[in-house]
Amino acid sequence: MGSLIPFPDLNSVPDPTTTAAAAATTITPTLIPKLEPKLEPFDEPPPQPLAQLHPNSTHPNPNLNHSTQNPLDETNVYSEFNRISELFRTAFAKQNVDVSDPAFAAQNAADFLDPNPLAIVAVPDQNDQQVTLVPPKRRHQPRSSELVRVLDLGLEDQRYFRDLVRKTRMIYDSLRIFAEEKRRQLGLERRTAARGDLKAASVLRDRGLWLNRDKRIVGSIPGVYVGDLFFFRMELCVVGLHGQSQAGIDYVTASHSSNGEPIATSVIVSGGYEDDEDAGDVIIYTGHGGQDKNHSRQCAHQKLEGGNLGLERSMHYGIEVRVIRGMKYEGSPSGKVYVYDGLYRIYYSWFDVGKSGFGVYKFKLVRIENQPEMGSSILRLAKSLRTEPLSVRPVGYVSLDISMNKEKVPVLLYNDIDSEHDPMYFEYLTTTVFPPHVYHGGNGNGCACTSGCTDDCLCAAKNGGEFAYDQNGILIRGKPLIFECGTNCHCPPSCRNRVSQNGVRNKFEVFRSRETGWGVRSLNLIQAGSFICEYAGVVLTREQAQLFTMNGDSLVYPNRFADRWTEWGDLSQIFSDYVRPEQPSIPPLDFAMDVSRMRNVACYISQSSSPNVLWCKCSVLGLRYTEMELRQTLGHNFLLPQFPDWSRA
Incomplete structure (x- = not known):
């Protein structure tokens, strides 16, 4: 101590x-x-x-x-x-004890x-x-x-x-x-x-x-x-x-x-x-x-x-x-x-x-x-990298956009350590690929809102009577499952309940780290509770996952992710009658995700003992897994190579 x-x-x-x-x-x-x-x-x-x-x-x-x-x-x-x-x-x-007595002082000197x-x-x-x-x-x-x-x-x-x-x-x-x-x-x-x-x-x-x-x-x-x-x-x-x-x-x-x-x-x-x-x-x-x-x-x-x-x-x-x-x-x-x-x-x-x-x-x-290094210096560096990365770092950039214009903002790839270019060899996904039977386009369970969802619409009821996001798209508090408006809803793409569907909005850089291999840092400051990106891959059924495992392929199992959504918005120390959300209920996560050939930037978020990222389960006509950034540690961790502590667990 x-x-x-x-x-x-x-x-x-x-x-x-x-x-x-x-x-x-x-x-x-x-x-x-x-x-x-x-x-x-x-x-x-x-x-x-x-x-x-x-x-x-x-x-x-x-x-x-x-x-x-x-x-x-x-x-x-x-x-x-x-x-x-x-x-x-x-x-x-x-x-403060009187030690004027030499014998007493010698006896108790320690x-x-x-x-x-x-x-x-x-x-x-x-x-x-x-x-x-x-x-x-x-x-x-x-x-x-x-x-x-x-x-x-x-x-x-x-x-x-x-x-x-x-x-x-x-x-x-x-x-x-x-x-x-x-x-x-x-x-x-x-x-x-x-x-x-x-x-x-x-x-x-x-x-x-x-x-x-x-x-x-x-x-x-x-x-x-x-x-x-x-x-x-x-x-x-x-x-x-x-x-x-x-x-x-x-x-x-x-x-x-x-x-x-x-x-x-x-x-x-x-x-x-x-x-x-x-x-x-x-x-x-x-x-x-x-x-x-x-x-x-x-x-x-x-x-x-x-x-x-x-x-x-x-x-x-x-x-x-x-x-x-x-x-x-x-x-x-x-x-x-x-x-x-x-x-x-x-x-x-x-x-x-x-x-x-x-x-x-x-x-x-x-x-x-x-x-x-001073955080103010790193902020100024990040601002320069957002606009002119090559002028600031003339050496080290492998690609200025590994998404190949699929994302709304480019995803940079930086490596000044070795000659490894592994992220260039994968097909970039912007959203998860689900099996065809997951989608039910004719169920007609969407809301009837035309100009944007209100607090009493059908989709709010699905979320336990309240929306998960505020008007700025910030997660108010964690939920076991978040229902977003889908194709059967009449609300526009700008609806407050379509946060994860708007894609990546911050400029990310995948970089090579000596500590974790690959990591991800943001060149923008991300407010706590904001959406980062979807964890994208190919969803496999239980039978398909068994076949892939027999062939020696490595899969990602969502049910093994740490269930830390309760940490965001837990006000039990503030309100004596605070009740943790229990709705919507969580369906069984008995499937796997294959990211061996098709993936996105989320697959490079590194593990950490003190993560500053939480993952949340989100459903849009099926299960969609998203990352919700919570600024639990340093905001500058998004910028510093020596602190690649983003985590998907």
Whole structure:
């Protein structure tokens, strides 16, 4: 198990003699600035109070209130981390024992930790404080001011925390989509109801499901990797990567610090300040305050206080900060994407005159070496590959479209490792080939919708009384089987219930990997719950499969795929009366699929112990197997050759 290392009192660290940052503190601004948080463009407002989401309850899960919920309950999604934190807290408490007696100290020397464990801010003993006012209990867990580092995580620990982050993000995404769909059904406009991303964050906070609330972590967050992508600002708060819903600098305030000095832990770089300079590994970061929100320019001098002072103090004590870049992205539902680019050290800080003529504080951030490639760099590379792949990679492309124009978007084939060109020798399929008797064109069981299916049509009834997809084609929650409209339905091809029939919509690249052989990555960011592609092949009956097996041919058996559809949209931790969908029922999967001669891009999706893809069963006048992408791990895994963790299981 890894170690949670607290930090000693910063008062024990000597101040430097004379620095540029210290000299800057003596400058007295001639104007009184407006001290405002460093807001970033297109940032979301903080989450609103929880409102009714579930149709069968006046309040989601009223029996679960954080004020009475045991934080160490093993059923809690974060119970294990709380348990570990408590173990280390009690271990560090040994430092408070009086060891003035030499005999006692020698006898118990092994039980005491190093009194200087490279710490930042120690939390004072609450028993020594005089409590004069008892504030009202809050429904959600308050954020801790104790600063720790998480070190020496073993392989099992890394998998545990990675899976914890993945599951938390799945709950957030599915709850967000659920809230948006409920708002649409109620006919609420955006201006009259909170957005789904804010609502989901508020619900998770009230349920105590925000991560890293009991400790303020300095450095890397367990389970969050360099290159992780987030479509919404509130996701950063949910996983504990950046705790401010609007401000660009996250820091421990002076009032919560044992030495009365603020300490910065993370920053968001979005280019919102005119004096910012971003060169990737080196950033000239402008402090907050004194900005005209309407014109994104300075209108007053900045002061060395709040987040600005936190950055200066982090520089003074050599504390690294996490850097998250906010980038505009057309494919994002929020219009932006946030990517975690790793740890940076603050080397210099100074007071300067900005472009608008007002005094600003600047900080030089330099990226720490030996970290994975920045996700922001990979996003820019993927954008170039979508338009001009040969200009970016002149060597390595075997084919610019192995589908031979059968797909709506080309499927690239890239190999810069060896001379293997195996995917070129298969006939590319865009849809599964079924035996003729599977289709029943004259059964007349389609819906009568002419302009698009409604919530009360026949096809909705087949899906258990509700459609599986929202208006944007996003899977709302997993189902044992999804019925899509077929040839007997009167609805147009643009119907919301024909998602898998529209084919591939993202640009994929089949690539050669040293770890898995062949893998698939996307050059587009794919929103959680979106359709990826159909698993296409030739369907064989049981008798045909037996003959093929006797001849030594290798077949794919759908009934052996991992049944993980329940993970998407499982809101049992949110709603006490949540019931897992049991309809439509699953027919017996007593057939096989032959992909030895005819296949599509799905056959190259590699296996992984931490997959970011789920498969769902979909029926369109027969059984059609589709892949539903769920962004359970890194969004950048679609782009990085060293992380080919797409999986069909």
